[in-house]
Amino acid sequence: MRRSPQALILALAALAITGMAHAADLPMINGEVKKVDESASKMTIKHEAITNLDMGAMTMVFKANDPALLKQVKPGDKVKFSADKVNGQITVMSIEKSQ
Numbered sequence: 234m235r236r237s238p239q240a241l242i243l244a245l246a247a248l249a250i251t252g253m254a255h256a257a258d259l260p261m262i263n264g265e266v267k268k269v270d271e272s273a274s275k276m277t278i279k280h281e282a283i284t285n286l287d288m289g290a291m292t293m294v295f296k297a298n299d300p301a302l303l304k305q306v307k308p309g310d311k312v313k314f315s316a317d318k319v320n321g322q323i324t325v326m327s328i329e330k331s332q
């Protein structure tokens with residue numbers, strides 16, 4: 234059976250959309266940045282309940298999924314972020330300043 238280039242492109246697009254859908258599934262959590270540690274690639278956030286991780290409100294240290302995330306915020310910033318467990322570590326997957 235011969236595969237057309239169009240079919241291949243469609244298959245790749247479907248894969249890309251599946252990946253994006255997973256990130257979009259994570260709820261955005263309200264929090265306040267308390268500390269940013271670029272050398273350890275970690276940040277401390279006082280956060281509201283994280284439903285996808287069965288976690289109540291608390292202040293804790295998160296790993297940053299991407300070092301660039303650490304440059305987007307500073308201590309004192311009110312933020313919305315998503316978190317997930319990556320290799321056993323609670324990790325910030327995305328973060329943005331609240332309006």
Ligand SMILES: [Cu+2]
Binds near residue numbers: 289290291293
């Ligand atoms: Cu927590």
